[in-house]
Amino acid sequence: MAESPGYVKNLKKESVVQSVINCLTDAMRNKELKPGDKIPPEPSLAASMGVARSSVREAIKILTYLGVLESKRSEGTFVCDGFKESMIDPMIYGIILNQDSSENLMELREMTETGIMRLAIMKYDEEEGRELERLLGQMREVLDGGEDTVERFFQVDNEFHDMISRMGKNPLADKISRVVRTLTCAMRYETVSTMITGGRSEELIGAHGKLYETLKNRDLSNLQEVVRDSYFGEALQGKEAKRSGADCPADRQGEEC
Numbered sequence: 001m002a003e004s005p006g007y008v009k010n011l012k013k014e015s016v017v018q019s020v021i022n023c024l025t026d027a028m029r030n031k032e033l034k035p036g037d038k039i040p041p042e043p044s045l046a047a048s049m050g051v052a053r054s055s056v057r058e059a060i061k062i063l064t065y066l067g068v069l070e071s072k073r074s075e076g077t078f079v080c081d082g083f084k085e086s087m088i089d090p091m092i093y094g095i096i097l098n099q100d101s102s103e104n105l106m107e108l109r110e111m112t113e114t115g116i117m118r119l120a121i122m123k124y125d126e127e128e129g130r131e132l133e134r135l136l137g138q139m140r141e142v143l144d145g146g147e148d149t150v151e152r153f154f155q156v157d158n159e160f161h162d163m164i165s166r167m168g169k170n171p172l173a174d175k176i177s178r179v180v181r182t183l184t185c186a187m188r189y190e191t192v193s194t195m196i197t198g199g200r201s202e203e204l205i206g207a208h209g210k211l212y213e214t215l216k217n218r219d220l221s222n223l224q225e226v227v228r229d230s231y232f233g234e235a236l237q238g239k240e241a242k243r244s245g246a247d248c249p250a251d252r253q254g255e256e257c
Contacts, residue, residue: 016051020059023049028079035081105184112180114227119168121218128167132212135160139208143201150193157192160208164215191232
């Protein structure tokens with residue numbers, strides 16, 4: 001039998017599938033396994049680690065789902081080269097299943113987007129700024145006519161914020177930003193819908209314009225306030241209050257139901 005790589009250890013005393021996962025991920029973290037490297041075949045890993053082949057297969061299956069490994073037919077299993085979108089999914093599901101409150105998500109959103117704005121200001125590029133300005137114009141066009149205004153505006157809104165995230169020129173921050181934007185998708189859509197259907201479209205455009213001007217002027221003062229103002233929290237709270245009142249009998253509105 002060929003000599004086993006140094007990172008392959010006997011795992012009889014540990015929880016099997018998780019230990020195989022830990023062994024392989026530790027090897028990646030320590031640079032013993034690098035992006036593009038081929039890992040040993042399942043039988044070799046199982047024999048060297050002193051575990052059942054089924055445990056190795058399950059560990060590889062999990063790491064493949066997470067986007068860490070990839071299997072190539074007739075070639076073997078390799079360490080993925082770079083970030084995979086599938087890596088985001090388990091984090092998203094974990095937060096959803098943990099039932100984090102909207103307050104926690106909003107705090108995370110504000111912290112992330114303020115940091116992204118700071119990076120984008122520090123690395124501001126005129127050409128990217130013009131693209132952001134173009135998206136602002138597209139928002140105006142959506143509001144000026146046509147059907148499905150909320151859906152179309154929300155699509156451009158996503159492009160606008162994705163552009164700001166890319167302007168930070170930090171791939172790690174951009175990935176985190178995308179996770180946060182996925183988690184807050186429902187509340188962001190609700191904001192757009194509430195503002196447009198409530199006759200406050202100009203305020204919505206104005207908030208995006210303020211974000212653009214803050215970037216263009218490289219203005220770091222009041223950055224957190226500019227970001228927070230774009231959330232229109234008071235509009236959503238007002239809508240929720242009306243909804244709660246409507247759920248109560250007329251003679252008990254404003255009381256606890």
